[in-house]
Every structure is written in structure tokens, then in C-alpha cells.
Amino acid sequence: MTTTVPIKEQEHSHGEHAGHPDHRMFGLATFLVADAMTFAGFFAAYLTFKAVNPLPDGAIYELELPLPILNTVLLLVSSATFHRAGQAIRQDDHGRCRRWLLITAGLGMAFLVSQMVEYFTLPFGLTDNLYASTFFAATGFHGLHVTLGALMTLIVWWQARQPQGRVTAADHFPLEAAELYWHFVDGIWVILFVILYLL
Amino acid sequence: MTISLPPETSSPPRLQPSGWLRYFSFSVDHKVIGLQYLVCGFVFYLIGGALAGAIRTELTSPVSDFMARDVYNQVLTLHGTVMIFLWIVPVVNGAFGNYLIPFYVGARDMAFPRLNAVAFWLIPPAGLMLITSYFLTGAAQSGWTAYPPLSITTPATGQIIWILSVLLLGGSSIFGGINFIATILKLRRPGLKLMQLPMYCWAMLGTSILVVLSTPVLAGTLVLLSFDIVAHTGFFNPTLGGNVVVYQHLFWFYSHPAVYIMVLPAFGLVSEILPVHARKPLFGYVTMVYSIMAIVVLGLIVWAHHMFTSGTPPWMRLFFTIATAFIAVPTGIKFFNWLATLWGGRISLNSAMLFSCGFIVNFVLGGITGVALAQVPFDIHVHDTYFVVAHFHYIVFGGSVFVIFASVYHWYPKFTGRMLNEDLGRLHCALTFIGFNLCFGPQHWLGLNGMPRRVAEYDPQFTLINQISSVGALLMAISTLPFLWNVIHSALNGPVAGDNPWKALTPEWLTSSPPPVENWIGEAPLVEEPYGYGVPPGELDLSAASGRDLWSSGK
Amino acid sequence: MQKMTSCCVDVCNTNAEKSSPFPDRNKALTITSWRTAASPIRCLKPGIDQVQIPSAILTLVIGMALALGGLWIGQNINLLPIDASANAPIYDELFKVLFTIGSILFVGIVGLLVFSLIRFRRRSGQLGDGLAIEGNLPLEIFWTAVPAVVVLFVGLYSYDIYDRMGGMVPLAHDHMGGAHEEQIWGGISSGSIESAAATNVLPVEVTAMQFAFLFHYPEGDITSGELHVPADRPITLRMEAKDVIHAFWVPEFRLKQDIIPGQPTQLSFTPTRTGRYPIVCAELCGPYHGGMRSTVVVESPEDWDSWYGQNAKAAPEEETLTIANA
Numbered sequence A: 001m002t003t004t005v006p007i008k009e010q011e012h013s014h015g016e017h018a019g020h021p022d023h024r025m026f027g028l029a030t031f032l033v034a035d036a037m038t039f040a041g042f043f044a045a046y047l048t049f050k051a052v053n054p055l056p057d058g059a060i061y062e063l064e065l066p067l068p069i070l071n072t073v074l075l076l077v078s079s080a081t082f083h084r085a086g087q088a089i090r091q092d093d094h095g096r097c098r099r100w101l102l103i104t105a106g107l108g109m110a111f112l113v114s115q116m117v118e119y120f121t122l123p124f125g126l127t128d129n130l131y132a133s134t135f136f137a138a139t140g141f142h143g144l145h146v147t148l149g150a151l152m153t154l155i156v157w158w159q160a161r162q163p164q165g166r167v168t169a170a171d172h173f174p175l176e177a178a179e180l181y182w183h184f185v186d187g188i189w190v191i192l193f194v195i196l197y198l199l
Numbered sequence B: 001m002t003i004s005l006p007p008e009t010s011s012p013p014r015l016q017p018s019g020w021l022r023y024f025s026f027s028v029d030h031k032v033i034g035l036q037y038l039v040c041g042f043v044f045y046l047i048g049g050a051l052a053g054a055i056r057t058e059l060t061s062p063v064s065d066f067m068a069r070d071v072y073n074q075v076l077t078l079h080g081t082v083m084i085f086l087w088i089v090p091v092v093n094g095a096f097g098n099y100l101i102p103f104y105v106g107a108r109d110m111a112f113p114r115l116n117a118v119a120f121w122l123i124p125p126a127g128l129m130l131i132t133s134y135f136l137t138g139a140a141q142s143g144w145t146a147y148p149p150l151s152i153t154t155p156a157t158g159q160i161i162w163i164l165s166v167l168l169l170g171g172s173s174i175f176g177g178i179n180f181i182a183t184i185l186k187l188r189r190p191g192l193k194l195m196q197l198p199m200y201c202w203a204m205l206g207t208s209i210l211v212v213l214s215t216p217v218l219a220g221t222l223v224l225l226s227f228d229i230v231a232h233t234g235f236f237n238p239t240l241g242g243n244v245v246v247y248q249h250l251f252w253f254y255s256h257p258a259v260y261i262m263v264l265p266a267f268g269l270v271s272e273i274l275p276v277h278a279r280k281p282l283f284g285y286v287t288m289v290y291s292i293m294a295i296v297v298l299g300l301i302v303w304a305h306h307m308f309t310s311g312t313p314p315w316m317r318l319f320f321t322i323a324t325a326f327i328a329v330p331t332g333i334k335f336f337n338w339l340a341t342l343w344g345g346r347i348s349l350n351s352a353m354l355f356s357c358g359f360i361v362n363f364v365l366g367g368i369t370g371v372a373l374a375q376v377p378f379d380i381h382v383h384d385t386y387f388v389v390a391h392f393h394y395i396v397f398g399g400s401v402f403v404i405f406a407s408v409y410h411w412y413p414k415f416t417g418r419m420l421n422e423d424l425g426r427l428h429c430a431l432t433f434i435g436f437n438l439c440f441g442p443q444h445w446l447g448l449n450g451m452p453r454r455v456a457e458y459d460p461q462f463t464l465i466n467q468i469s470s471v472g473a474l475l476m477a478i479s480t481l482p483f484l485w486n487v488i489h490s491a492l493n494g495p496v497a498g499d500n501p502w503k504a505l506t507p508e509w510l511t512s513s514p515p516p517v518e519n520w521i522g523e524a525p526l527v528e529e530p531y532g533y534g535v536p537p538g539e540l541d542l543s544a545a546s547g548r549d550l551w552s553s554g555k
Numbered sequence C: 001m002q003k004m005t006s007c008c009v010d011v012c013n014t015n016a017e018k019s020s021p022f023p024d025r026n027k028a029l030t031i032t033s034w035r036t037a038a039s040p041i042r043c044l045k046p047g048i049d050q051v052q053i054p055s056a057i058l059t060l061v062i063g064m065a066l067a068l069g070g071l072w073i074g075q076n077i078n079l080l081p082i083d084a085s086a087n088a089p090i091y092d093e094l095f096k097v098l099f100t101i102g103s104i105l106f107v108g109i110v111g112l113l114v115f116s117l118i119r120f121r122r123r124s125g126q127l128g129d130g131l132a133i134e135g136n137l138p139l140e141i142f143w144t145a146v147p148a149v150v151v152l153f154v155g156l157y158s159y160d161i162y163d164r165m166g167g168m169v170p171l172a173h174d175h176m177g178g179a180h181e182e183q184i185w186g187g188i189s190s191g192s193i194e195s196a197a198a199t200n201v202l203p204v205e206v207t208a209m210q211f212a213f214l215f216h217y218p219e220g221d222i223t224s225g226e227l228h229v230p231a232d233r234p235i236t237l238r239m240e241a242k243d244v245i246h247a248f249w250v251p252e253f254r255l256k257q258d259i260i261p262g263q264p265t266q267l268s269f270t271p272t273r274t275g276r277y278p279i280v281c282a283e284l285c286g287p288y289h290g291g292m293r294s295t296v297v298v299e300s301p302e303d304w305d306s307w308y309g310q311n312a313k314a315a316p317e318e319e320t321l322t323i324a325n326a
């Protein structure tokens, strides 16, 4: 036999800290592909509705750009700040890492607030017409993701509080996972922004 | 280097119940989870079968006399949903996938054992919820397709419960799919190359890709549908300006791949069973792999063949006809390869082999009617009739269910350490095969001649054929009795199987029966040629061979 | 051969019968193959002289018998109801072709399977394995190419059939654009719209609801529960549903079209044979779906005229002038 692998290493790859973060990240990435397909379904529905179902007379479906552009900026910046948090933990700088995490979560929550403001100032409601419903379904589902992502960021922030905690320079799977998820949510937002607001 | 512990203390520090109780626990052992899937799925199969019995009883007479019409639709919906989401999908994927894949990649468990257990434990509550909805509020009654606006206008509680349980089952299936992909791609034993994997791994890889890509679309769609029901949005509600055909597109974007999710693993299982019992290598390994991948790709772009009468534009019909018909090519390749695997073998005509061959016969017929259905003009006549019912039962029952039985006969010795009774097995196979064909064969004619599907009452000219069909269903019901007796009796009293009763080469047989928790005591074997059976042709015993043996091998 | 067999059995026994199944736990178990041959045999070419010629001839004969048998089955076994519309014979032509090809394939494959099971079954006392043939590239190419060609042929042929049935013709109202109410979302238009005026299409509006069909003749303002049509005159149904999806199916016409709420569809056909044929709802639409049936009465033009005359509210002259495009 050429290579032999200790039993322990092949053993259940999660649970212990020294598991296989690569497998978990791989699993998460696969899950995000699945998640992206849900959005793809919503977008496909939206585009089809737009293409074949004209808005009935008198129905209102108008979107303003300023707030969503602000939202886009918020999310893009938050992606960068999360990235900085990751860099900081790799340099074993817990304080800086946690600061960046907090900023990220703050930006995420600012996004949510701004999204709420947009919801309440829109000239249409959830059940007004087909486009409106689809708009709320897609943005709402995305907002759910942002909420989850912000919560995850805060959890990582908590986990990174001490140098011997769950998030360390050597093993920071929670941070890596939350970061990938956050970038994913931002990426989806960009696509969503193009499809819902620009097209 | 390898940590070798004495067998007694080798169990990792997990607080898992042992003995039979572990099958009712949140076990993270892939073998336990596999059997949990199998037994749980079989229980739902019996429930779904009872529902089918109710349907066939109603249809012995042309009038609606056995149950109320709305109850009939509930029974029909439950039958379809239970059979697809609680029997075939969990068993061909979850049960055999969990049991076999870690063995095949040389691992001790799946990549994410806890996620695996979660995926399984989503199933019983979802199934129970679905079934109790019938007793509490009345189940959904819009068919397993849940087309709006019917699903929006029928009683809401049942439909919402249906949506919830399908969402849970879809989630379970996605978790399973992620786990399979990670296990196959990431957990392979060092030295084991992809192209050395047993075919079932490829089938599960393809299936899991389909699961991950298509199930979320169904989930999203059902969420929208539930908004239409509870929040009065109008996605699919035409009175509010919605578009019902968009639902159909989204639904079939999942549900056509779903038919491959139900049948690709079965293809993989057959590819494991045939070589062992024919004592020959699997013919055309490489083309088999490519055809699985071709099926995966094509399977994603053929969904609208379920919508040829939904007012789809002509170009769409043309595209989906051609794409659909072309799926027959990779599918055909697999069948020819299986036939070539059998040719020149030393075939044991045991239950596993006979069920596999029954599968080939039935699936070929289902595939032929499938290619016919892909032709728009042909489909326009028979769409939504008993012809389609016959077609997909030849595929899912004649295909997947036959393979599940073949697999139970094949792997039972591994699961339990005991052999099943072969005579009872052959009886089971004969009864199932006859009953199945008697039940579904005549339905082709019914559909061609004017009987639509999903009806509780029908034109009296179809009475006799429907009664024949019901007799076939009764035979199928009876056929499960020898099976049940066999499985239960053999578990206690069957002859001891030994580690490798079939003298098979794939890694699950290279350990004890049933296997230890860590699959192999000591290191996992490296199986580079999982199908290395057979005598090299040069050393053929000429007294036992004829010219045709040689002709068969090529030119 | 003998050597191989015993080797095979030996290895198995090692696993199955030794008291400890894994004698050396620390050593990895590497199994390449039951046989000793190191490299897989990819393509085997036995000397042609070993093969008796009959096998080739036999194949040819079996193939021809299969083809003839399939043709006979396709031509002589009729599974379809009577044909009563212009496109039904075209459909039946397609059906025969598909049935023939399907029968050949099915009988051929099942025959091959059953033959293999009998011919290559393990007889009692036989040990050992079959031939170690792992594949054959020419064969694989053969059974990829042939089905691909067959499938392509079937696809093109059915496309042609569909075209002859009128399926590819643009729908009557497509070119109208304009008002949304007029938009036709899909369907089958069995006749070209240009010739609509010339061929004197009879328009009928179909309303489907739980659980009945209603037929309205706009030109005579007749509403009826049965569809009365004259033979040999093209009919165009404009169909809309009130509540849920239904489907209009006349098995004897070999035509079916969903009737979709919010999305009017169209179905055109020319009845050819007088008689009464069932109209069946073919889309689950609720508890009484099975009972949602009606009848299409195909009458000789004279009979139909008199039926129409008796029921029409508008003057018949007016009606003959306004034609399908109205």
C-alpha cells in the first residue's frame, strides 16, 4: 500500500475543530449553488411575467433608484469590510477582526433598515399586482438572507472574542463560512439589482 | 500511520445506542441511516400501496361509488406524493446511497454525518404530517403536480400542509445531495481515482447534481404558491393577473429532473448487480459514465415536454421535442451496455438478477413510450390520459421499484448477515412482474382510446379493461406478502451469509456482514477494478464456449 | 481456466471462512481483480476463422424477421379509436411508424435479454466466471449512432406530421396585436389564416368551467352544451376557462388543448366523419373532473344548417359574411 490514512482523520469530518474545513466549505459552496437556484427561479418567474403579462390598466409598478443604489453600495462595502475581518484574523489580530465584523454587521443592518424604508415608501403593496408581488418575494427572500448573514456575522464576532475561542488564526471556519455566505448574498443582490431595478 | 485499535474498543467515543434501538435514534452511522431510510421508505410504500388499492377499487366500476369524489382526489394526491417523495426518492437515493457510497469511496462515513441524520429525520415528520392531514382537515386534492389555480381554490389547509411537507422533503433531499457530492468528490480514499469508482457513485453524483440544481426551484415555487393561498398574492392566480403557466414551467423544471432523480440511482444499482451475478465486468464503463452525465445535462433542458398542450409556442415545442428524444440516446447506451454485460456471462438466475431483468424489460417499454410522448403531435392526443399513467408507471414502478427489490435481494446478506430465501424471492418476482404488467399494460390502450387520468368515473366502455388492471394491482399487493415474510423470517432464521456470499469485488463485500461501525476493521481496501470479474478470453475453456461467445465479444 | 477458477474461489474463502476475517488488520487490502491479468482487455479480436459464419447470417435473418414482424405489428394492430377529423389519419400515420419502431426495439431487446438469460445461465455445477470483456468501442459507437439517427428521424418525421396537422401555423389572432382581450396564448391552428376567409372557418367560443363546457357561436349567438359542427368545414375554437385549468379533448379527433384561465387558447380542426364523439376534460379540475364531459356532434352540412337555422338568433346572411377574422 502506498498511502495509508489514519482512521481518525477520515472520521467524521466535522464536530471537532481539527476537522476538515475544506469539506465543510465545499459543502457550504454546494449549498449556496442550491440557494442560488432558488433565486434563479424567482428571477426567471419575474422576467417571464415581465415578458408576457402586461400590467393591467391603472396598476402601479414604479421603482425609484436612489435608495437601491445606496443599498448596493452598503452591501458592496460590507463585503470589503468582511474581507478585512478575514485578513485580520489570519494575522491573529482579534481586536481588528472584531471591529471589522461589527462594521460589516452594522452595514448589513443599515441595508435592512434602508430596505424597510424603501418598502414603506413604495407606491405599491404586496398584493397590488403581479410585478409587485414578485418584487417583494425576491427582495424579501434576499432580505431574509441578509438578516441571517448579519446574525451569523454577530455570532462570529462573539466567537472571536478570545484568542483561544472558536475563531482563531489557525482555525476560523465559522468566519470563513460566514464570509463566503456574505459575499454570496452580495453577489445575489447585484444580480437582483440589475434584474429588478435596471431592466 | 494507521491507528489500529482492538475491535472491542474501536468504537469511537460516541454515545450512540447500540442494538436494534439504534435504528430509532439520531444515529450518525451511514449504515444505520441507510437502513432507516430503507425501512421508513418501505413503510410509506405500504401506505402508498394501500392508497393505490383504494384507487383501483374505485375504478373497478365506471361510476364513483367507493368513495366520495373529493376523497378520491385526496387519495390520488397522497398516493402520488407518498410514492415519489417518501418512497422512491428517499430509498434509491437516501437508503442505498447512504449505505453504499461511503464503502465505495473507501470512507468510514459520509462527509457530513450529522447533516445526514438531520436529512433523514426530516422525512418521518414530513410524511406523518402529510398523512395526518387527511384525517384532520382533508388532504390536498390537486394532484402531486398541484397546478394552480386548482391548488389555490381547493381547501387551503390540506394544500398548505402538502406544501410544507414537500418543502421539508425537498430540504432533506438537498441536504442528502450536498452530502453525496461532498462524499464522492472529497472523501475518496487516497489512491482511488474517479474512473475507478463503482458506477453507482457516478449515478449518485449525477443525481445529486440534479437535486442541488432543481429542488430549490421547486421550493421557491411552492413558497410562491403558498403566498397565493395564504397572503392572496397573485403569482399564479389569473383573477389577480397571475400566470398559471409560469407555475408549470417552474414545477417541471424540478419535476422532470425529479424523474431522473428517481431513476438514475436505479441505473447505478443495476450496474452493480448485473456484473456480480453474471460474473462479467460491467461492459463499457467509460461510456456508462458519459451517458449518466449526458442524461444529467439533457434532463435539465427538457421540462416543457410536460406542457405541450399548455399553450406553449411552437418553437418551444420543437426544441423540447428534440431535446427529450435525445435523452433516449444515452439511456439506450446504458441498456445496450447492460445487455452486453449479460452476454457471455455465467448468469445466476436468482431473485436479484430476475428483478434486474424485469427492470430492463419494463423500462425499455417505458422508454419507448417516452420517446413517443416526446413527439408533440403524439403527445397532444395522449397527454393527461391513462397512456401517460402507464408510461410513468413503467418507468417508476417497472423501473425504480423493481430495482429497489433487486437491490434488497442483492444487499440483504450484507445488511443482516443472512441470506434470503431464493424460492420465495422468485415467487415474489414472478407475481410482481405479472401483476405489474397486467395492471399497467392495458392502461396504454385506455389512454389511447379516451380515458383521461385522475378521474373517479369513466365511460362504461372501459369497464372490463379497468377491472383487468385492478386484478393486476391485486396481484401486486399479494406479491408483497412473500417478500415481507421472507425479509422478516430470514432476518431471524435465514442461513448465515458470510462476508461475501456473491463473491463480489466492490468494497462493501470486503468486510464482515453486517459491517462494523468503522466499515472495515483496519484500513479500507483499495478497489481499483470494481468489476474485475471474468476469465480473460484467451484462457477461455473452449469446451464450454461456442462460436457465438466469441462473436459476441466484438467483430 | 481451471486455474483461474480455483484462484477466484481461494480469495473468497480467505475472506469468508477464516476465523478472523481480517488476518492482518494493519495491512491495507488491495484488490485489483479476481483474475491475475494486470491490464484490462479493452477490445477483443478473436480470429475470424474461429467464428462460424452462421452467426452473421443468423443475425441478418433475425434482424429481418424482427423488422418484418415489427412492420406487421405496426400495420395490423390497431389500438386507436375511429378517426373523425382531417388530422386524425395523419396522426395515425405517425402512430404506426412509432408503433413499428417501438415494437422492433422492444421485441429485439427483450428477445436478446431472454436469449442471454437462457443461453448463458449458470448451470448446476458450473463454477467460474464469464468472459472478461470490458468494452468494445466500435459496438459503443454503433449503438450510440443508430439510436441517434432513429431518434433524429422520428423527430423530423413528427415535426413534419405536426406541420401537416397545422401545428406550426401562426395562431389566427397573433397578427392582430392590439387589444389584450384578443391575445391568443397558444394552441393549434390547423389551417393557415391567410386562407381563412376562403375556407370559410366556423368560429366557436368555448367556455370551460367547473364542470361543464359551454359552446357559443358568435355569428348566430347560439349557446349550447353540445358542440355541433358540420363535416368537412374547418372549425376554430377560441377557448377560455372561468375558474381552473381544463382541457378540451376529443379522442376521435386526436386533439387536445388546455383551456387556461386568463390565457385564451385556440384549437382548429376539420371534422370529417359524421357521428357523436365524446368531449373529455383532460385536466384535473376538481371533484367532478371525471364527469366533465360533453359531446361533439358532427353532422352533414345540411343537417348542421338546419340545426343552426333553428337556433340562430341573428340573420344567417349577416353571419356568412363575417368570417374568422372578425
Ligand code: HEM
Residues within 6 Å of the ligand: B145, B258, B259, B260, B262, B263, B305, B306, B324, B325, B327, B328, B331, B366, B367, B368, B369, B370, B371, B372, B373, B374, B375, B379, B382, B383, B384, B388, B391, B392, B395, B396, B399, B400
Ligand atoms: C426515455 C426517456 C423518457 C422520455 C423520452 C420521457 C418522456 C416523457 C414525456 C414526454 C412525458 C409527458 C407526457 C404527458 O404528460 O403528456 C412524460 C411523463 C412522465 N414521465 Fe417520462 N420520459 C422518459 C423517462 C422517464 C423516466 C426515467 C421517468 C422517471 C423515473 C419518467 C417519469 C415520468 C412521469 C412521472 C411522468 C408523468 C408526470 C405527470 O404528468 O404526472 N419518465 N415522460
Ligand SMILES: [Cu+2]
Residues within 6 Å of the ligand: B255, B256, B259, B302, B303, B305, B306
Ligand atoms: Cu419529463
Ligand SMILES: [Cu+2]
Residues within 6 Å of the ligand: C246, C247, C281, C282, C283, C284, C285, C286, C288, C289, C290, C292
Ligand atoms: Cu376536468
